Amino acid sequence: MREYMKERRLKRRGQIIELLGGACAQCGDIEDLQIDHKDPTTKKFKLSGKGLDGSWDCILSEVKKCQLLCKKDHGEKSRFETEAMAPHGTVTRYLKYTCRCDACKSAYAKKRKRYPSRQSNYGVSA
Numbered sequence: 319m320r321e322y323m324k325e326r327r328l329k330r331r332g333q334i335i336e337l338l339g340g341a342c343a344q345c346g347d348i349e350d351l352q353i354d355h356k357d358p359t360t361k362k363f364k365l366s367g368k369g370l371d372g373s374w375d376c377i378l379s380e381v382k383k384c385q386l387l388c389k390k391d392h393g394e395k396s397r398f399e400t401e402a403m404a405p406h407g408t409v410t411r412y413l414k415y416t417c418r419c420d421a422c423k424s425a426y427a428k429k430r431k432r433y434p435s436r437q438s439n440y441g442v443s444a
């Protein structure tokens with residue numbers, strides 16, 4: 319990547335953090351800050367990497383939907399979001415988050431019953 323692009327991204331990230339108050343919205347920490355979309359469903363693009371190459375106006379409208387969180391609080395929020403999007407007792411939770419609790423296992427078992435995998439027919443000639 320060209321050096322000036324990298325520098326511009328860094329500079330923009332700094333500006334965004336300043337705009338958002340420069341501290342974690344949860345605990346006020348000023349280190350390890352991450353830009354977080356308050357409501358992930360409103361997210362158009364990530365405010366990192368390539369997301370910082372677009373027009374500043376575009377970026378600003380995205381910044382309005384964001385807050386700053388420290389690493390710890392961001393991790394916690396992501397966990398809650400996982401909980402909301404893929405609660406226990408869903409196949410998503412079983413496959414994507416490899417949860418093996420009873421509720422998830424039975425959801426997966428039910429799905430397998432409904433859509434028997436082709437493998438179970440292996441070796442059976444028609």
Ligand SMILES: [Zn+2]
Pocket residue numbers: 342343344345346347387388389390391
């Ligand atoms: Zn925090």
Ligand SMILES: [Zn+2]
Pocket residue numbers: 405406407411417418419420421422
């Ligand atoms: Zn589970």
